[in-house]
Amino acid sequence: MDQERLYELESMCIQECPPGCTAGCPVHVDVRGIVTAVRKGDYPAGFAILRKTVPFPGIISRICTEPCKNSCKRNELDESIEVRQLERSCSDKCGSAEQKILLPPLKSQKIAVIGAGLSGLTVAADMAGKGFPVAIFEAGNGIGGSILEFSEEILPRGLMESDFSIFDKLPVEIKLNAAAGKDELSLELISNEYDAVYIGTGYESRTAADSWFSGTPEKRLVIDSGTLLTNIPKVFAGGSLRTGESRTAVDSISDGKIAANSINRFLQNASLTASRGKEGSYNSILYTDISGVKTSPAVKAYETGRGYSEDEARREAERCILCQCLECVKKCEYLANYKAYPKKYVREVYNNLSIVMGIHHANRMINSCALCGLCKELCPNSLDMGEVCIDARRLMVDRGKMPPSTHDFPLRDMAFSNSESFLLSKHQPGMNSSSIVFFPGCQLGATYPSYVKKIYEFLCEKTEGGIGLMLGCCGAPAFWGGQQKLFEDTISGFSERLKSLGNPSVVTACPSCSYMLKLGIPDLKIESLWSYLDRTGLPEISRNGSGRKLAVHDSCVSRYDKDLHESVRSIIRKSGFEVEELPGNREKTTCCGYGGLMIYADREVARRVIGRRINESESDYISYCSMCRDNFASQGKRSYHILDLIFSETDDSSATMKMPGLSQRQESRARLKTSLLRELWGEEVKDELPEVKLTIPERVQSIMEDRMILASDISKVVAYAENTGNRFKNTLTGNYIAYFQPQRVTYWVEYSPDGDSFLIHNTYSHRLEITD
Amino acid sequence: MKDNTAQSDMNIICVKCNAVLTIGKVTLAYMGNSFPVDLYKCPQCGLVYIPEDLALGKMNMAEKALEDK
Numbered sequence: 001m002d003q004e005r006l007y008e009l010e011s012m013c014i015q016e017c018p019p020g021c022t023a024g025c026p027v028h029v030d031v032r033g034i035v036t037a038v039r040k041g042d043y044p045a046g047f048a049i050l051r052k053t054v055p056f057p058g059i060i061s062r063i064c065t066e067p068c069k070n071s072c073k074r075n076e077l078d079e080s081i082e083v084r085q086l087e088r089s090c091s092d093k094c095g096s097a098e099q100k101i102l103l104p105p106l107k108s109q110k111i112a113v114i115g116a117g118l119s120g121l122t123v124a125a126d127m128a129g130k131g132f133p134v135a136i137f138e139a140g141n142g143i144g145g146s147i148l149e150f151s152e153e154i155l156p157r158g159l160m161e162s163d164f165s166i167f168d169k170l171p172v173e174i175k176l177n178a179a180a181g182k183d184e185l186s187l188e189l190i191s192n193e194y195d196a197v198y199i200g201t202g203y204e205s206r207t208a209a210d211s212w213f214s215g216t217p218e219k220r221l222v223i224d225s226g227t228l229l230t231n232i233p234k235v236f237a238g239g240s241l242r243t244g245e246s247r248t249a250v251d252s253i254s255d256g257k258i259a260a261n262s263i264n265r266f267l268q269n270a271s272l273t274a275s276r277g278k279e280g281s282y283n284s285i286l287y288t289d290i291s292g293v294k295t296s297p298a299v300k301a302y303e304t305g306r307g308y309s310e311d312e313a314r315r316e317a318e319r320c321i322l323c324q325c326l327e328c329v330k331k332c333e334y335l336a337n338y339k340a341y342p343k344k345y346v347r348e349v350y351n352n353l354s355i356v357m358g359i360h361h362a363n364r365m366i367n368s369c370a371l372c373g374l375c376k377e378l379c380p381n382s383l384d385m386g387e388v389c390i391d392a393r394r395l396m397v398d399r400g401k402m403p404p405s406t407h408d409f410p411l412r413d414m415a416f417s418n419s420e421s422f423l424l425s426k427h428q429p430g431m432n433s434s435s436i437v438f439f440p441g442c443q444l445g446a447t448y449p450s451y452v453k454k455i456y457e458f459l460c461e462k463t464e465g466g467i468g469l470m471l472g473c474c475g476a477p478a479f480w481g482g483q484q485k486l487f488e489d490t491i492s493g494f495s496e497r498l499k500s501l502g503n504p505s506v507v508t509a510c511p512s513c514s515y516m517l518k519l520g521i522p523d524l525k526i527e528s529l530w531s532y533l534d535r536t537g538l539p540e541i542s543r544n545g546s547g548r549k550l551a552v553h554d555s556c557v558s559r560y561d562k563d564l565h566e567s568v569r570s571i572i573r574k575s576g577f578e579v580e581e582l583p584g585n586r587e588k589t590t591c592c593g594y595g596g597l598m599i600y601a602d603r604e605v606a607r608r609v610i611g612r613r614i615n616e617s618e619s620d621y622i623s624y625c626s627m628c629r630d631n632f633a634s635q636g637k638r639s640y641h642i643l644d645l646i647f648s649e650t651d652d653s654s655a656t657m658k659m660p661g662l663s664q665r666q667e668s669r670a671r672l673k674t675s676l677l678r679e680l681w682g683e684e685v686k687d688e689l690p691e692v693k694l695t696i697p698e699r700v701q702s703i704m705e706d707r708m709i710l711a712s713d714i715s716k717v718v719a720y721a722e723n724t725g726n727r728f729k730n731t732l733t734g735n736y737i738a739y740f741q742p743q744r745v746t747y748w749v750e751y752s753p754d755g756d757s758f759l760i761h762n763t764y765s766h767r768l769e770i771t772d
Numbered sequence: 773m774k775d776n777t778a779q780s781d782m783n784i785i786c787v788k789c790n791a792v793l794t795i796g797k798v799t800l801a802y803m804g805n806s807f808p809v810d811l812y813k814c815p816q817c818g819l820v821y822i823p824e825d826l827a828l829g830k831m832n833m834a835e836k837a838l839e840d841k
C-alpha cells in the first residue's frame with residue numbers, strides 16, 4: 001500500500017463527512033454536537049459549539065433562515081429538525097454569560113472594514129480575534145446594518161448588544177457616521193493606510209461601490225467568488241454587496257468568514273486559493289441508513305415566538321438521527337471491536353506497515369479480519385477492509401514481520417493435510433480414467449470422515465465415466481495467512497495431481513475449497529457437490545423433515561455464488577424442511593468466525609462473531625461448510641451440516657455434535673485415507689503405530705485444545721525423553737517432566753508411566769528457544 | 773526474566789544426574805534476539821527447566837513483544 005492508495009482508500013470511507021445539516025449550513029455549524037449537548041441538558045456545551053462557528057450566536061439563533069433544514073435527513077421521513085430552535089435554547093440560556101477571550105499578541109498589520117453589517121462585523125471579530133487591529137467605518141450611527149430592520153419582538157436589541165459586546169474586548173475601533181468613499185475617507189487613502197480592506201456596505205450601496213472602482217480597467221467592482229478578493233489589490237468585498245437583495249444573515253456571516261480566511265492568507269503572503277477546504281453551503285455525501293427510524297413530527301414551541309422549554313428542546317433533540325454511516329461497523333464485530341471505522345483503520349494499517357523500528361500495534365488488527373467481504377458489500381463506496389488486511393498480511397510475510405505464532409497452527413495443520421498422511425489422488429476403484437474428481441477438502445474429512453466415504457460411494461454408483469477422489473487441503477490457510485507463495489505452491493500441487501488424473505472437472509464439498517481453487521485456477525471446471533446433487537439427484541433414502549424450519553447460513557466465501565445458494569435451499573426443501581432466511585444472508589451473509597483465520601488471531605472477537613450469528617434465530621441452523629457448523633455448535637447452537645439432511649441423520653445427536661478436537665481432526669483425516677484405501681481400493685496399508693502409547697485424561701485434552709497442542713506433539717516429547725533419558729522428576733508427585741522442540745515450538749509434558757502406556761498430567765509450550 | 777515462583781526448596785531433580793536443580797545462566801532466543809536469564813537447571817548436565825507459569829506468563833509476554841517489534 002503506497003501513500004496514494006492510502007488516500008484513495010481513506011477517501012472511500014465517508015463516515016467523517018459532515019451530516020446534511022452541517023454541510024448545508026453556510027458556516028457549517030456542528031448540529032450533531034449541539035443536539036447531543038441539548039439531549040444531555042448541557043446547554044453551555046451546545047452554546048460553545050454554536051459560538052465556535054458563529055460570532056453572533058444570539059442574533060443567528062433568532063433570525064437565521066435555516067438553509068440547513070433543507071438538507072436534513074429527516075425530510076425523507078417526516079420533517080427536518082428545528083435546528084435554530086435548539087440553537088436558541090442554548091443561546092437564551094447561556095448567551096449572557098461572560099465570554100473569556102484569550103488575545104494573541106497584537107500584530108502590526110491593520111485592517112479596515114467598511115460597513116458594519118454582519119459580514120463586515122464577522123471580518124472584524126475574526127481578524128481582531130487573531131490579533132490584528134481593525135477599524136470599522138460605518139456611515140450610519142449604529143452597527144448591525146440591515147438586521148436593524150428586524151422588529152424588537154423578533155430580534156431583541158438587548159440580544160444584539162450582548163452579541164456585539166465582544167467588540168469591547170477586541171482590538172476593534174468602530175467609527176460611526178464615517179461614510180467611506182470620498183475625501184479623506186476615499187478608498188485610495190484608506191487602502192494606503194491599512195494593510196487590507198474589506199468592503200461590506202450592503203447591496204444598496206452597489207452603485208456607490210462601483211464608482212470607487214471607476215479608475216480600474218473593468219470600471220466597476222468585480223469580486224472573486226472563491227476568495228472575495230476584488231479587482232483592486234488588497235481590497236476584499238462580500239456580504240449582500242455581493243449576494244444582492246436575497247441576502248440572509250447566515251450568508252453574510254459566511255462571506256465574512258471566507259473574507260477573513262483570505263485576508264489572513266494575504267497578510268501572510270500565503271496562497272489565497274490552495275487547500276481552502278469547503279466554504280459555504282454544499283451537499284454532503286454522508287450515507288445514513290434511516291430504515292429503522294420511526295416517524296415523529298417536529299416539536300413546536302408551546303407558544304409561537306417563544307423558545308422551547310427544556311423538555312421541548314430535549315424532545316426535539318431526540319428526533320435527530322445524529323447522521324453517520326457505520327454501515328460496516330454495525331454489522332461486523334471485528335470492525336466494532338476497535339471502536340472506530342475503516343477510515344481510521346486504513347491509516348492504522350498503513351502506519352503499521354511503515355514502522356521500521358518500534359512496536360507494531362496493529363498486527364492483531366490486521367490479522368483478525370475474517371476477509372469475508374461483508375463490509376465491501378455494505379459500504380456505499382464498496383470499501384473492502386478485507387482487501388486492506390490481506391494486502392497488509394502479504395507485505396508482513398514478505399518482510400518477515402508476520403508474528404510467527406499467529407498462523408503457525410493452521411499452517412502446520414495444512415501441511416499435515418498436504419502430507420502423505422492425507423494426500424490422495426485416485427481414479428474410481430476399478431477404473432483408469434475419471435470424468436469428474438471429488439475433492440471433499442480437509443475440514444469435512446476431519447469432522448465428518450464417514451460422510452465423505454458414504455457420499456463418495458454414492459457418487460461412484462451414479463457417475464458415468466468414473467469419479468476419482470482427491471484428498472488434501474486447498475491452501476486456504478496459506479491464502480488467509482498472507483503466505484502467497486505457499487498458496488501458489490499448494491495450488492500448483494493440486495493442479496499437478498489433477499493433471500495426473502487427466503484433468504477431470506472438480507466437485508467440491510467445501511465452499512472455501514471452491515473459492516480458493518477458482519481463485520488459484522481461474523479456468524478450472526468446478527461445481528459444488530450441492531449443485532451437482534441437486535441437479536443429478538440425491539441418494540434415494542426416505543427423508544422427512546416434516547416441514548420443520550431450518551435457518552440457512554451461507555458461508556462467507558460463497559457470498560456471490562448464487563447457484564450454490566439456490567441448490568442448497570433446494571436440497572433443504574427436498575429433504576422435507578422449510579427454509580428460513582437469516583437477516584443477513586446470500587451476498588450479505590456474515591462470517592462464522594473461521595474466515596481469514598480470525599479465530600487464531602483473536603479468539604475473543606471470533607467468539608463474538610459466532611455469538612452474534614447464532615442469536616439471529618431460534619431455529620436450528622443448517623450450513624454447508626463444516627467449519628461454520630462446528631463453530632456454531634461450539635457455542636451450543638443446534639446446527640446441521642447439509643450432509644446430515646442428505647443422509648437423513650437429523651436427530652439431536654447430529655444437531656448438538658461438538659467439533660472434534662484438534663488432534664482428533666488430524667487422526668480422522670489420516671484414518672479416512674487408510675480406510676478408503678483398504679475398503680474401496682482393497683490396498684494393504686500398514687497402520688502407523690504411535691511412537692508411544694498415551695493415556696490422556698479429559699482434563700488434559702481440554703488443556704491441549706486451548707493451547708493448540710496435539711497428541712502427536714506430546715508423543716514426540718515422551719518418546720524423546722524416554723529414549724535419551726533427558727527428563728526431570730518432581731520429587732513430590734513422582735511425575736516426570738520433559739521437553740522437546742520438534743520445530744519452532746518447544747513442548748513440555750508432565751507424565752508418568754502407566755502400564756504399557758504413559759499417563760499425561762499436563763502440557764504447555766513456548767516459542768522462546770533454549771539455546772544453551 | 774527470573775522465575776520468582778520457584779520455591780527455594782526445589783523439588784525438581786534431573787533424573788540422569790540425580791541432582792537437585794540450581795539457578796544458573798541460560799540464554800533464550802527468539803526472532804533473532806537473544807538474552808541471558810536466570811533459570812533453574814541441572815548443575816551437572818545443564819538441562820534447563822521451565823515451569824508452566826513462566827512459560828505461559830512472562831515468556832509468553834516476551835514472545836508477543838518480540839513478534840510485534
Ligand code: SF4
Nearest residue numbers: 025029064066067068
Ligand atoms: S446557523 Fe443557520 S443554517 Fe447553520 S445550522 Fe444554525 S440554523 Fe442552520
Ligand code: SF4
Nearest residue numbers: 332370372373375386
Ligand atoms: S471481517 Fe469481513 S466485514 Fe469485517 S472487516 Fe473483515 S472483511 Fe470486512
Ligand code: SF4
Nearest residue numbers: 013014325326328379
Ligand atoms: S460502510 Fe464503513 S467503510 Fe463504508 S463509508 Fe460507511 S463507515 Fe466507511
